[in-house]
Each structure stands twice: as C-alpha cells, then as structure tokens.
Amino acid sequence: MKPEARAVRISSTPQRLGAMAPLLGAVDHAAGDVPALLELARDVGRTAPRSGEGGTARLWELLASVTAVDVAAGRVFEPHLDAVAILAQAGFQAGEEVPATGGAAVEPADGAWGVFAAEGPGLRLDATADGTGKYVLNGSKPWCSLAARLDGAVLTAHLADGGRAAFAVDLHAPGVSCETPQWTSRGLREIPSGTVHFDGVSAVPVGGAGWYFQRPGFAWGGMGVAACWFGGAVAVARDFSAALAAAADKGREPDQIALAHLGETDRIITSLAGYLARTAERIDAGELSGSGAWSEALRVRGTVAAAVERVQTVVAQNLGPGPLAFNEAYGKRMADLSLYIRQHHAMRDDAQLGALTLKGDRSW
Incomplete structure (x- = not known):
C-alpha cells in the first residue's frame, strides 16, 4: 500500500500541518502530470504565505511538504510561488494583470x-x-x-x-x-x-536596474529553494525508517550500523528544521532585510545541500542497490533530488560566503 502523504514540520502545530492534507493528497495524485501540478500551483499561489510577511515558516513548510511527496512537484510549485512573490514585491497588486506584452495580459494569480x-x-x-x-x-x-x-x-x-x-x-x-x-x-x-x-x-x-538581485526577497527566494531540498531529504529519511521497520517486521532487526545511520539522519533532519525555523523568524522580524540577507541565504543553502547529500549517502549505503533498482518511488526521489540540489554551486558558493565573511559579515 502506498504510504499517506505527510506534511513536513518546521515550526507549525500539528493542527496547522494537518490542514495541508488535502493539498498533499492532490499533489500525490497529480505526481508526474505537469499540467495538473501547474493547476495546483496556481490555486495555491492565490493564498500561499509570502516570505517576510509573517508566514515565512509556513511557506517553507508548504514547499518542503510538497517536495516530500514528489520532488518534481516541488520543482513546479517553487518557481511559480517565487514569481508571484517577486511581482508583489515590485508593486503589482493581488489580482492585477501584468500589462499585455504582445499577447494576452497575464494575471499573476491565474497564470502559470x-x-x-x-x-x-x-x-x-x-x-x-x-x-x-x-x-x-x-x-x-x-x-x-x-x-x-x-x-x-x-x-x-x-x-x-x-x-x-x-x-x-x-x-x-x-x-x-x-x-x-x-x-x-x-x-x-x-x-x-x-x-x-x-x-x-x-x-x-x-523593479529598476539591479533591483532583482538587491532586494531581500532574492535571498529569501534562495532559501525557499533550500526548503524544497529539505523536504526531499525528509522523504528519503522516511524511506529509510520505513525500510528498517519493514525489515524488522519480517524478523531482520537493524544492526548497529543501520541504527547509527538512522540516528545521524534524525540529528541532521532535526537540526535543519530548527535552523530553518529560526531563520524564518528572523526574516519575519525584519532582521534579514539588509546586506546580511544574502550571506544567510548562502549559509542556509550550503548547510541544507550538504545535509541532503549526507542523508542520501547514508541511506543509499544502508539500503543498497535493491530499492534503487526495483522501487520506482525511491529511485525517482533519489535521482530527482540529486539533480535539484545541483542548483547549489557547492564550493563556489562557499567561496562567495567566505569573501563576505572576510569583510566582516558574520556573527562570530
């Protein structure tokens, strides 16, 4: 039986997370059907919270939860929600059409x-x-x-x-x-x-010249992508836990190595959730609206990307080739997530962060 789609918690109460159940069920049903996923993204875009407006953690939970159901679905939702937020940051009002540009006018809330x-x-x-x-x-x-x-x-x-x-x-x-x-x-x-x-x-x-890159929303959007990566890592961790539990039910108890790696995975996921929750609070409090926003985005993205790769490594080592070869959902998730996190530029992004750190943009 296919497991029920579950939300990913960053800081919300179980009741608030539970309210996402209908959406996540719809995403699960639409997985692989891009037009259906775009339609869902359009619907969500009309009411989704936006970074910096008091609901940053809830937005990231939405992105993480959708991605935990299906990484490709997260890859559909995230840019649409980011585009709607960018237009709002630039002064386009909710429901306002972007003026016609040679074809029909496009309303952010209705278009993909x-x-x-x-x-x-x-x-x-x-x-x-x-x-x-x-x-x-x-x-x-x-x-x-x-x-x-x-x-x-x-x-x-x-x-x-x-x-x-x-x-x-x-x-x-x-x-x-x-x-x-x-x-x-x-x-x-x-x-x-x-x-x-x-x-x-x-x-x-x-916006004007340079506005796109200089606005704090550029950094916030980059952290929203990291929330998607986090959701993918949670899904892989759930795959791992479920596989160990299923093996135990059949009389094959996990050995110490498997338990140690599950414990490490738990530490990683729990630490990331806490980091994202604190960062979301800082964004909503106005603490990451200036020059330090991009430094924090680089920290968040680098930390989440490295954690995702570590979770994938320990899970793949423990579960071996079997699920990669024969479990369609697990194999697809691992392949999707491996490509998605390559939006992070690894050591080049760390070098950019190092340059900012050297200039004094740090808290230590």
Missing part, C-alpha cells in the same frame, strides 16, 4: 509562472527601452524550466549600460520560441529545462 535568471556561455538576452515605459527583448535565455507550458515568466536581461534588470514577459507573445530541450537526465524527467529565444518581444520592467 516561472523565474528565469540563469546565464549561460554563448547566450545573452538584451533589453532595450522602447520609449513607452516598456522594453523589447532580443536574444536567448538558458535553463528555462517548463517554458513551453507556462503563461508568463519573470526573467533577467542585460541593459545597455551594462547592468541587469528583471522583466515580466508573456510567454505566448509573438517572437517567443521555446527550444525542445535534449533532456537526457534520469532526474526531474518531467521538468525539462531548455533555451528560450526572444525576437523583438515586449516586456514590462519589474
């Missing part, structure tokens, strides 16, 4: 949105002012997940003065073409990321 801010060698997207308050996009943007299935995107583009800014764009507008990516990955197979080309596409500015 993505966030495309990655850069790639040999690819460049330029934004040129058209004299009417809007901009025209020309060029290409890499790593645009699910672009062909989305209605709109918040993306970054290069300005004539050398800076970068964010723009809202209608992905159905004339001049937008989405490549079919050669996605050979075994992880996140239903979430292909490819290149999108823009040829004279009108776009609406979202």
Whole structure:
C-alpha cells in the first residue's frame, strides 16, 4: 500500500500541518502530470504565505511538504510561488494583470509562472527601452524550466549600460520560441529545462536596474529553494525508517550500523528544521532585510545541500542497490533530488560566503 502523504514540520502545530492534507493528497495524485501540478500551483499561489510577511515558516513548510511527496512537484510549485512573490514585491497588486506584452495580459494569480535568471556561455538576452515605459527583448535565455507550458515568466536581461534588470514577459507573445530541450537526465524527467529565444518581444520592467538581485526577497527566494531540498531529504529519511521497520517486521532487526545511520539522519533532519525555523523568524522580524540577507541565504543553502547529500549517502549505503533498482518511488526521489540540489554551486558558493565573511559579515 502506498504510504499517506505527510506534511513536513518546521515550526507549525500539528493542527496547522494537518490542514495541508488535502493539498498533499492532490499533489500525490497529480505526481508526474505537469499540467495538473501547474493547476495546483496556481490555486495555491492565490493564498500561499509570502516570505517576510509573517508566514515565512509556513511557506517553507508548504514547499518542503510538497517536495516530500514528489520532488518534481516541488520543482513546479517553487518557481511559480517565487514569481508571484517577486511581482508583489515590485508593486503589482493581488489580482492585477501584468500589462499585455504582445499577447494576452497575464494575471499573476491565474497564470502559470516561472523565474528565469540563469546565464549561460554563448547566450545573452538584451533589453532595450522602447520609449513607452516598456522594453523589447532580443536574444536567448538558458535553463528555462517548463517554458513551453507556462503563461508568463519573470526573467533577467542585460541593459545597455551594462547592468541587469528583471522583466515580466508573456510567454505566448509573438517572437517567443521555446527550444525542445535534449533532456537526457534520469532526474526531474518531467521538468525539462531548455533555451528560450526572444525576437523583438515586449516586456514590462519589474523593479529598476539591479533591483532583482538587491532586494531581500532574492535571498529569501534562495532559501525557499533550500526548503524544497529539505523536504526531499525528509522523504528519503522516511524511506529509510520505513525500510528498517519493514525489515524488522519480517524478523531482520537493524544492526548497529543501520541504527547509527538512522540516528545521524534524525540529528541532521532535526537540526535543519530548527535552523530553518529560526531563520524564518528572523526574516519575519525584519532582521534579514539588509546586506546580511544574502550571506544567510548562502549559509542556509550550503548547510541544507550538504545535509541532503549526507542523508542520501547514508541511506543509499544502508539500503543498497535493491530499492534503487526495483522501487520506482525511491529511485525517482533519489535521482530527482540529486539533480535539484545541483542548483547549489557547492564550493563556489562557499567561496562567495567566505569573501563576505572576510569583510566582516558574520556573527562570530
């Protein structure tokens, strides 16, 4: 029997967590069906809490819980919720349409949105002012997940003065073409990321030059991704515990190594939950709205990514090749999560944090 989808706790009461049960059941039912997951994300986006508004921990619990059900579902929900939050931070009101950009107007609460801010060698997207308050996009943007299935995107583009800014764009507008990516990955197979080309596409500015990267929400959004990774790690830990319990029911009690690794896994998960809870409180208290926000994001992301990899390692070592070869849900989760956490740039992000630490951005 398939186990019941369960919420992931960071700081909420059991009663509040229990309220997520219908959503998590719907996510479980929709897993693998991207249009259905996007529809659920749109529904959730209308009422989901936003970072910095008193509900940061609840938002992260939502993201972690969805990802614990299905990592790819978390990969659908997170960018949509981030895009809706970005538009709100820029002053677009709830229910307000982003002005038409060559196609139909897109309302953040109703459309399916993505966030495309990655850069790639040999690819460049330029934004040129058209004299009417809007901009025209020309060029290409890499790593645009699910672009062909989305209605709109918040993306970054290069300005004539050398800076970068964010723009809202209608992905159905004339001049937008989405490549079919050669996605050979075994992880996140239903979430292909490819290149999108823009040829004279009108776009609406979202904040001014540099705003996208300078706002505290940039750091908060990065920590929201880490909450998804955390949810994936919780799911792997639950797989491990369930496997040991099932083996014990059949007379094969776990040895000390298995118990030690389960204990280590428990320490890791419990420590991460506490760290995320404290960080969410600091965000809502206004303590991470300035220059230290990105340093804390780097700490959170690096700590969670390393913990995820450790949990995956100890669980895989203990359970061996069997579930990877024959348990579809477990194998998919491990593959999805391994690819998802590669959004963290490992030692390069640590080097960035080290540079900030050397300048005095630390608490010790």
